[in-house]
Amino acid sequence: MKKLFEGGSGRPDDKKQGMPEVSPGSKLANPNYTRDKMYKKGISLMADEKMDEAASAFEAAIQIDPGHVDSLLKLGYARFHMGDFSGAMESYNKVHEIDVTNSEAWNLKGLIFYRQKNYEKALECVEKSIEINPTDGMSWYNKACYHSLLNNIPESIESLKRSIEIDVKNAKKAVRDRDFENAKADDGYRRIVEVVVLESVRQGYHKVGQIVWTTMLGKAEVEDAARKLLEKGLLIRADKNMGLTKIEEYEIAPELAAKIGVEKKGLFGTKKINPLLLQHLKEISEAVQAVKSSIEKGDVNEVLSKMDVFIDPHKIGAQMIEHFFEEHRDIRFFRIRLADKGYEYLQSNKQKMLELFDHIESQTTKKIRNETARSS
Secondary structure, eight states, X not given: OXXXXXXXXXXXXXXXXXXXXXXXXXXXXXXXXXXXXXXXXXXXXXXXXXXXXXXXXHHHHHHHOTTOHHHHHHHHHHHHHTTOHHHHXXXXXHHHHHOTTOHHHHHHHHHHHHHTTOXXXXXXXXXXXXXXXXXXXXXXXXXXXXXXXXXXXXXXXXXXXXXXHHOTHHHHHHTTOGGGGGGTTSHHHHHHHHHHHXXXXXXXXXXXXXXXXXXXXXXXXXXXXXXXXXXXXXXXXXXXXXXXXXXXXXXXXXXXXXXHOEEEEETTEEEEEOHHHHHHHHHHHHHHHHHHHHHHHTOHHHHHHHHHHHHOTTTTHHHHHHHOHHHHHHHXXXXXXXXXXXXXXXXXXXXXXXXXXXXXXXXXXXXXXHHHHHHO
C-alpha cells in the first residue's frame, strides 16, 4: 500500500496567499525523502550488480535514519555478495536490535553460516526464521538444504515438502540443487522429482525431451518419474504417429486436470485454464470481509484469529504469498504487534489495518474480473 502523507494546511486560500503547492512525493511532504531516495538508488545499483556503490547508498540512508530496517537488510545483502560476511552479520544484528522478530534477518544470518560451512548454526538461524514466519517458503527450503548437508535426510525431505507446499517452484529448484546430493536416494526425494515432472506436463510440455529441457533432469529420471505417475493414474500416455515413428506424449489425467488446471500451448501462445485460481481469490475475498468485520467490532482475540487465516499455509497463507507478498508481510507485522500490545494498539492502528485490507479486497476483485474475462 502507498503511504499517505499530509502536506500543507489544506486551506482553500493557501494558493491565493502565495504558498507553494506540495506534491505528495516531494521533499516537503515526505520527511524521509532523502533517506528513501538513497535507498532506491541502492536498490537500482544492486540490480546492476554494483554492490560497492549500492552499499554506499544504503550506508547513506542509514546515516540519515539509523533505524531504517529495509536499508540495513539490503546493506547486509550487498556486503554478503561482496564476501564481507562480518559486515553483513553486523547489519543483520542491528536489524535484530530494532526488531528481534524480523524473520528475514534470521534467514539471511543462516546464509552467512551456510557459506562458512557451519551448517549447525545455519540451521539454528533458519529455525528461528520459521518460528516467526512459518509460511516463508524460502526459509523452509534453506532448512531442507542444511539438514541434507548434515545428513539428516528425513528432516530434510519433510522441510522440502513444506517448502513446496508453499511454492511449487521450489521443487524444480531442488532437483538441480547439489545440496540435496545426500537425499537423492530417498523415496521422498524421488517423489519430489515426480512433482517436478507432473508440473512440467501441466505447463504444456508433453514429450520426454521437452521435460528434460525445462527441468534439467536426466532422461532416465524423467522416464522413471513418468512411469510412476502413470501407475498412480496421475498421467496418461498418448502415442502420436509422426510418419513412420511413434512419439510418446504425456497428459495430466482428466480428473486431476479438473482440480489443478492445465496450460495448453497453441498457435497464439499459452492459454491457462485454472479453476483453482478463482477459488483461491474468492477465499481471500471472504477472509478479508471477515477480518474487516472483526476490526470494526474491536475484538482483539477475534482479529488475531481472523488474521491467522492469512498466515497459516494450511488455510490461505500460501495463496497470500503468491498473490499479495508485501501485504502478507504487513499482516504478520500487525498480528505480532496486536498480540503483544492488545486493545490500545488495535484502536490506534485501526484505520491502517482497514486500509490494508481494503487494498487487498480491491486488488482481489480486479484479479477475479481479469481472470473471468480471460477465461471466457
